[in-house]
Amino acid sequence: MDDALVLQLEVDRLNADYAAALDERRFDEWPLFFVEDGRYTVQARENFDRGLPLALIALESRGMMKDRVYGITQTIYHAPYYTRHVVSPARILAPADGDGGLVRAQANYAVFRTRPGDASEVYNVGRYVDEIVRTAEGLKFASRLCVYDSEMILNSLIYPV
């Protein structure tokens, strides 16, 4: 049982560290939460539920993520905003069976957005659908799929969810 306890807390901690990096705008650290060929996907629930492939964002390596970070911090013109992630404790669906084992986990999230001088508002809510592996540097995402409920995205989604 202890192994399951430890894994639960490790996954919740991974989610909290991930949220903190984004909310504190340490975007350069964001790709490091993934393995080298990790996938990051943001998909509407409507498409996910029907098994349709269309996704708002689909990145397939740390390199693509770094490119995205360069885009959002250096080149995209957009109004600034803060994000704040509140994430529920995760559901571990398939624990690792061995060092190379894959952990499947899901967690509900709410992201709040605050624009300068404005009140905070609900920005994006949904579910993380994750594949996590254990590496020498701790747990990393092999795949993080953000399935969002919010069909109308306020303005546009600039920063990672």
Place this chain on the structure above:
Amino acid sequence: MDDALVLQLEVDRLNADYAAALDERRFDEWPLFFVEDGRYTVQARENFDRGLPLALIALESRGMMKDRVYGITQTIYHAPYYTRHVVSPARILAPADGDGGLVRAQANYAVFRTRPGDASEVYNVGRYVDEIVRTAEGLKFASRLCVYDSEMILNSLIYPV
């Protein structure tokens, strides 16, 4: 101490599984989170705080819950919406003392609603006041009381909280 740790994680997992079943619209599974004669109550905080009995929804068995599920999925005419539950780690108030022991737990929740083509919004926030028992099939609710702050409920509350 280990028993308390395990119980904390089991209760958080129960809350996460419950939320996932509702948010993924697996409504048929909802009554199975309760014991056969389990109670599900949704009550305004104003009434709860004053000890008044009036509740928005009061179901007293799995049978009544199945009936409710039939209603919401087959007969009630209503505009569709998605729900997303974000739940804080629970407070275990009285741990089980033996196999038949009752666990009293509470957790704060926020439910977000998303209507097709619309932005997500705060739908219902409040507190779960739970009585949980251990069964052969794992933890089940003997009673789940949803005490909601939101005096004005957007449109009407169709799906379980």
Place this chain on the structure above:
Amino acid sequence: MDDALVLQLEVDRLNADYAAALDERRFDEWPLFFVEDGRYTVQARENFDRGLPLALIALESRGMMKDRVYGITQTIYHAPYYTRHVVSPARILAPADGDGGLVRAQANYAVFRTRPGDASEVYNVGRYVDEIVRTAEGLKFASRLCVYDSEMILNSLIYPV
């Protein structure tokens, strides 16, 4: 590892108990979550990020907190509202190394406000930046700093966050 597990759950429990005391309006208990010379600070993220000292609220002892409680419950004229805190699992940044050791922890929070007869709304979102010590009466805050994103605060912030 077990010590880290226990500490994680203790901190999450402290956060849950703190939230429950405020949301249930047991304001008299609020100063007791702090040590005698504990600090409670509410600061805009903009100032925190720049290292500026200006804070919306800065209390430096239980006595000042009691005074604040007296103010909000007895003297300040304001429209009543309910609060509901939803808090993510905490990040323990520096565990205690000994009985007198300081625990540094952070957690993201969302506070929802409900005014009588109205829908619930996002009130204040941000991050708790905490210094926690172990006392004979359990974990207490040596310092709780609430760094809020929300630059425009709806009406005014009356109750503690």
